[in-house]
Each structure stands twice: as structure tokens, then as C-alpha cells.
Amino acid sequence: MDVDRAGTDELARRAVSAAQDLRASAEPIRQLRFGGAVSGRDYAERGVALASALAVVNSRLVGRADFLEMLGRRLSSSTEAVVDVDRAGAQRLRGSGGSAS
Amino acid sequence: MTPNSVTPHAVTNGFRFVEDILALRDSLVHPDEILDAGARGLQFFGRFHDLATQLGFEERLLTSYEDSYRAEVGIDLEALTRDVSDLAGAVDGSVAEITMLTVLAENLPAVWNVSGVDVVVDQVFEARREARSDADSAPLLIALADEFARTVRTALTDKAFKVASLDRATIGGLGVGEIEQLTRAASSGCGAEQWLETVFRSVYLDARDEFDRACTQCASAVGDAFDVATQWLTDAFPSSLPVAEPSASGAAASPFSFSIGGSVWGFSITPDGRGVSLEVTGADGSAASVSVELDENGWPRIVFDADQETLQEPPQSEVLQPELPVETTTEVSTTEVSAAEVLPGPEMEPDAEPTVAVPEESSAVPADETGAELAGAGPL
Numbered sequence: 001m002d003v004d005r006a007g008t009d010e011l012a013r014r015a016v017s018a019a020q021d022l023r024a025s026a027e028p029i030r031q032l033r034f035g036g037a038v039s040g041r042d043y044a045e046r047g048v049a050l051a052s053a054l055a056v057v058n059s060r061l062v063g064r065a066d067f068l069e070m071l072g073r074r075l076s077s078s079t080e081a082v083v084d085v086d087r088a089g090a091q092r093l094r095g096s097g098g099s100a101s
Numbered sequence: 102m103t104p105n106s107v108t109p110h111a112v113t114n115g116f117r118f119v120e121d122i123l124a125l126r127d128s129l130v131h132p133d134e135i136l137d138a139g140a141r142g143l144q145f146f147g148r149f150h151d152l153a154t155q156l157g158f159e160e161r162l163l164t165s166y167e168d169s170y171r172a173e174v175g176i177d178l179e180a181l182t183r184d185v186s187d188l189a190g191a192v193d194g195s196v197a198e199i200t201m202l203t204v205l206a207e208n209l210p211a212v213w214n215v216s217g218v219d220v221v222v223d224q225v226f227e228a229r230r231e232a233r234s235d236a237d238s239a240p241l242l243i244a245l246a247d248e249f250a251r252t253v254r255t256a257l258t259d260k261a262f263k264v265a266s267l268d269r270a271t272i273g274g275l276g277v278g279e280i281e282q283l284t285r286a287a288s289s290g291c292g293a294e295q296w297l298e299t300v301f302r303s304v305y306l307d308a309r310d311e312f313d314r315a316c317t318q319c320a321s322a323v324g325d326a327f328d329v330a331t332q333w334l335t336d337a338f339p340s341s342l343p344v345a346e347p348s349a350s351g352a353a354a355s356p357f358s359f360s361i362g363g364s365v366w367g368f369s370i371t372p373d374g375r376g377v378s379l380e381v382t383g384a385d386g387s388a389a390s391v392s393v394e395l396d397e398n399g400w401p402r403i404v405f406d407a408d409q410e411t412l413q414e415p416p417q418s419e420v421l422q423p424e425l426p427v428e429t430t431t432e433v434s435t436t437e438v439s440a441a442e443v444l445p446g447p448e449m450e451p452d453a454e455p456t457v458a459v460p461e462e463s464s465a466v467p468a469d470e471t472g473a474e475l476a477g478a479g480p481l
Contacts, residue, residue: 008212011205018201025194027186033180039327040176042134046160046327050181057188060235060338062196070207071221075213080400091428098190 014045015072019065046079119265120355132176135254139261141169142268148277150282153305169204169316170264173257173323178250185246192239195232202229229265239339249330263315267308273300393430 032051039047122138146166153159206225210218270276273296275283280301283293380390392404 007208011208011212014201015205018198020224021194022198025191029184032184034177034184036177038180040173040323041285041321042172043176043327046331050327050331050334053331054340056334056338056340057192057235059340060231063189064232066227067224068147068198068201068469071225078213092111 007059012075013072015068019067019069019072020066022061022068026058026065029058029061032058053098117261119268122262122265125261126255128254130254132178132253132257133174135257135261136171136174139263140170142266142312143170143262145267145269146312148270149272149301149305150279152280152301155284156302158302158306166312169312170260172316172320173253176253176323178253181343182246185242186439189239189242192242194236195236195239197227199236201233202226202232233336241333242335245330245333245359249326252326253323256319256326260315260319263264264312267311272304291465 017098034047034054035051036044036048051090121137125135125138143166147162149164150159150166178422204223206229209222213221216365252255262370272280280297283301287293287297377394378390378392389405393401394404
């Protein structure tokens, strides 16, 4: 069977690794210092709006990290599932007297 | 009486000349210090406010001048600068991420040749476009914070300079004590009314107008700076959902709110961007919120918060995932399926001949091992 398991595994491993790096980059900006409480006495609402806009940068990084991590996991589970199906098929073929090429 | 900016003995800053205040425009001093530098001008009202009130042309409270003048007190430009620096640093790591996304986009169709992979590849391309956009905008974050800080400092300095310029010990050559004597004389009909009306009243109200203009112009400039910065960030880093930030009162703002049965249901992203939150506020003011967020291990957890009590449930089996194509059972044959169909080799198309010959009667996959199970081998 012609499945690039090694290539898929490598892709999965690198995707998960990239996701971890991205998550590590996003970690220091999970909690922002700036916000409504330090934006000036009469500018709390505007400070909240500005802090919210800044927080989106973190959520975009985390979102892409989640996407990469999920993609890596699915790639990895795909190769395992393919191998399982392949092994089960081969066993059934042997059990029924067939042969796999 | 508690000393404040309007009481003469409370002002001890080191600006001997009003013009020295202008140098603060290009400095890095804390905004509160800029306000302190101009606060000496409030002494004008400290000296003459009571007389003006007594003569009937001042209706404001003396404390209102201090309140108006210090509208920007507490603004922490350093916190903003440090946040922006951290954000830019985090986005700098996008270079490796973009490379990875490029590798994925170019190789996924070859190693993961299943139905729906095109959709996944499209999502990878979209993620790469977003990462590139973030990387392009990151350097401008620093410039944005610098410009914001410069605008705020300039506005505060201008206000401080204008207000400090109001400070004077005399009006028309007369000090507070002499004007008090004139006021007493006028009240007993001794003929000082004209001077009080044409000189004292005129000068006091002109000074008040100057003060109001200075405060209004500063508020406008600072408010615009906030709005422009927020709008730029929103354009450069758009979000599919607004992020809720705790308000000044500590209550979380919910960008999406619905009124259902007398209760308000607000939906938002949690402040740290790691989950979503649903807050329900009843008509009686009681509130409860439920958040689904990722813990430090990346597992989703549900956080229930009502009346200060927080209950955390163990990790759930259902993981929130981005939308990906689902391999439906109708796409997988239960009698002819092989691993190659689920994940063909790099050169294979979905319709290509499988490399494993499976006799029809051997039924490589039992009837109970249907597409739902095999779908696990696909993208989803």
C-alpha cells in the first residue's frame, strides 16, 4: 500500500511543534497591562475598547495555534487509522486465504 | 481644609516659568506629572472663586475645576507601550508559523488526499494570509503606540500650559484682600460696583472660558487618539467576534446581547482569547456566566460563575475545533473501501485504482466498520 506515512507523520509533528511555539509566543500577552482602569479617569470606556482591540492580536495567535495543533493531531491520527485499517485488512485476507500485493 | 491644586500652598512643582511646561511635550514624563505642572493655574480659582460666587456670577463648585482639569489623571502610557511591545514581539514569531503553513499548504494535498482536503488547504491558506497580515502590521504597532503617547502628552502639555498661564495674584492690580474690601464697600452702597462689574467679573469669566477651552480641546484630542488607535487596531487585526474586556466596574461587557424573557444574554470571547463566555443577567440584577475555555493543557473546560461562586467541571470529551470538512458515511463504501481510498498515496486521485486488491466476497471491512468509523482516518 502506497501511503506516505513518514511524510504525514513529519508534517503532523512539525504542525504540532509550530502550534506549541505559537502558543508560547502568545502566552506573555494573555493578560494585558493596559485597560479601562489605567486609561485615564474619564476615558475608562475608551480604554476598554482599545484594550479589547489589542486583545484580538492574542486571540488571533491562539486561534491559529489551535488550528495548527488540531491539524497536526488529525494528520497523526489519520496515519494511525490507515495503518490499523491496513493491518485489519491484511489479517482478513490471510484468514480468507487471499494475498496482498 | 485639605490642600489641593487650587490652594496656593499645595503647588510645589519645579516649573518656575510657565514656558518650561512646554518642554514636557517631547519628554517621557508620566502624564500625571504634566497635569501637576499646570495645576498652579487652578490657584486662580482658589483665590477668586468665593468672591465671584459672592457677587453672583459663579455658580460652579470650586472642586469642579480640579475635577475638569484632571480628567486624564491615571492614564498609563508605559503600560500601553509595554503591551504593544510584547504584542509585536509575539507576532514576530509568525515568520516560522508562515513557513509551516506554507509547507502544509503545499504538501497536504499530496499526503492527505481525501475528500474535503481542498477545504482544509483553503483554511491553511487563510491562516497563512492572516499570519502574514499580522506580521506586516506588527511593526506599525510600535509606531501606533508612540503616536498615541505623543498625542496624549502634547494635548496634556498644551492644557497644562494654558491653565498654568491663568495663574495670577491680582486682577486689575488688586489682590484678593483689596477686592474683598471693594465687595464689602459695594454691598454697603459705597460705589465699587462698576469696577467689580467691568474689571473683576470680566477677567474672571474670561479666565474661566480659557480654562474650559483648554480642557475641552485636550479631551477632544485625547478622545480622538483613543478612537483612531482603536480603529486602526480593529482594521489591522480584525476579529470574527468582539472580545469582552472587564469594564471599569469589573463587570464583563458582552458585545452580543439579547433580551430574552426579561433577562439579558450576552455572548463574548473571554478576555484572554482562550474561550467563549455566556453571561445571563436577570431583571433583579443577579448575574451568572458560563465560559468554555482551554486550560493550561489545551483541554476545554467549563467555568460556571454565579454570585462569586465558581465551579469548574472536568475536561469534556467534546473538543471545540475549527470548522473542517466532515467525511460523511456516504463517501465511504462499506464493501470496497480500502486504506488507500481513505488516504491515497501522493500521486493518487480519489477515483484511482486501489493498490490493494480486495475480493468482493472477502469483504475487507465488515458491515459494522462503516464510514463513521473510517471517517476517523479522514480530515475529520
